[in-house]
Amino acid sequence: MYPQQVHEYLKGFFAENECPILGEENHSLTVQLTVDIDKRIMNRPFYWQYIEATNSEPNPAQVTFITDQTAMTGNLFGEVIHYGSPRLNQLFHATGELGAYVQLFEKVDHAMGQVILTPWLGVNFKVSYCSDRTKEMMYSFGINLLTGVIKENFHESIYASDYDSEPAENVFHVQYIIKPVRALERLNAAVESIIEKDDHSWAIEAQKRWQRDQRVLDYFYEDVENKPECYEIERKALEEQYESKIKIDIINGGLFYLF
Structure with a gap:
């Protein structure tokens, strides 16, 4: 991050x-x-x-x-x-x-007359690349619940606007066609696509460090035929330390009706 x-x-x-x-x-x-x-x-x-x-x-x-x-x-x-x-x-x-989840309606000028607001699902994701070293990235995506269009950096694009928790009298907000649960699946897929295209040499390097430390551990016990319990504890600790994992967490999100 x-x-x-x-x-x-x-x-x-x-x-x-x-x-x-x-x-x-x-x-x-x-x-x-x-x-x-x-x-x-x-x-x-x-x-x-x-x-x-x-x-x-x-x-x-x-x-x-x-x-x-x-x-x-x-x-x-x-x-x-x-x-x-x-x-x-x-x-x-x-x-x-x-x-972590909100429903907000963009404020509009009453002088504009009747205004139509379009529903978007916005979600902020945290992606963590975990091994003995950790790298975190934040991604903000929005998806139009009428058209399915996905927008990156969604939080930044809507931050400057003002919002209310209830729609104004001159506002008509369109009901979504794409259900939020389906939209969330599409956003998850978008994040997974980014991960798939990313450089994963970090996992290879972690594997090399794991193998190096495992060789050191094995060296100390190479003449021991029946490995003691402490060997298994240390071997398991190395596995937990170096095993490469990718976690996707949702930090927050919401339904935004935008002009």
Whole structure:
């Protein structure tokens, strides 16, 4: 998961949870948290217990997240956040708790009169290439539920628009033809196609490192006819460490009615 992908994920998360973005650079994001999000991600249980016990005025945190240290110029104080960091894992967990799926209607100008909105299924995927080393990628896809057209970088294409949870009075939203469950299958296939075309030399290199460490292990036990239990434990540990796996996870998604 690249720094820009982390950056876009943070923007989407905080926007969806009504946390104002107070400042933004291409490598950082300053956010005013709400009470709810502060409780979920800032690890301040004793502070909130005191506030609630004394009925005091809450003061949720204002945080600067640094999403790309390599792009920084000058001194900036903030929390570095990257894939695998505890804070980002908290955000992933909070996304699941708060509801990973939404239904939103694009806001349109009432002066436009009657407007027709088209249904899209949008899904953000995380693809993990796992062995003794891990590589993660984020993919955002949308599929038109009338035509079946698939759009890449879907999150980026719709982020700048405004949305409501209910359609406006001058809006007519077309019901989908392609069922979301079928559309999701098509998006899964699109992600799998990307994986299939990708460079998988990482798995070959992991296999080589596995064989090297296995030879070292076998060397220490080469004169032992009946291998002890510790040998099997170490051999199994090598298998778990180096075995190549590809995981596809859905981070979040939703049904979007777009103009």
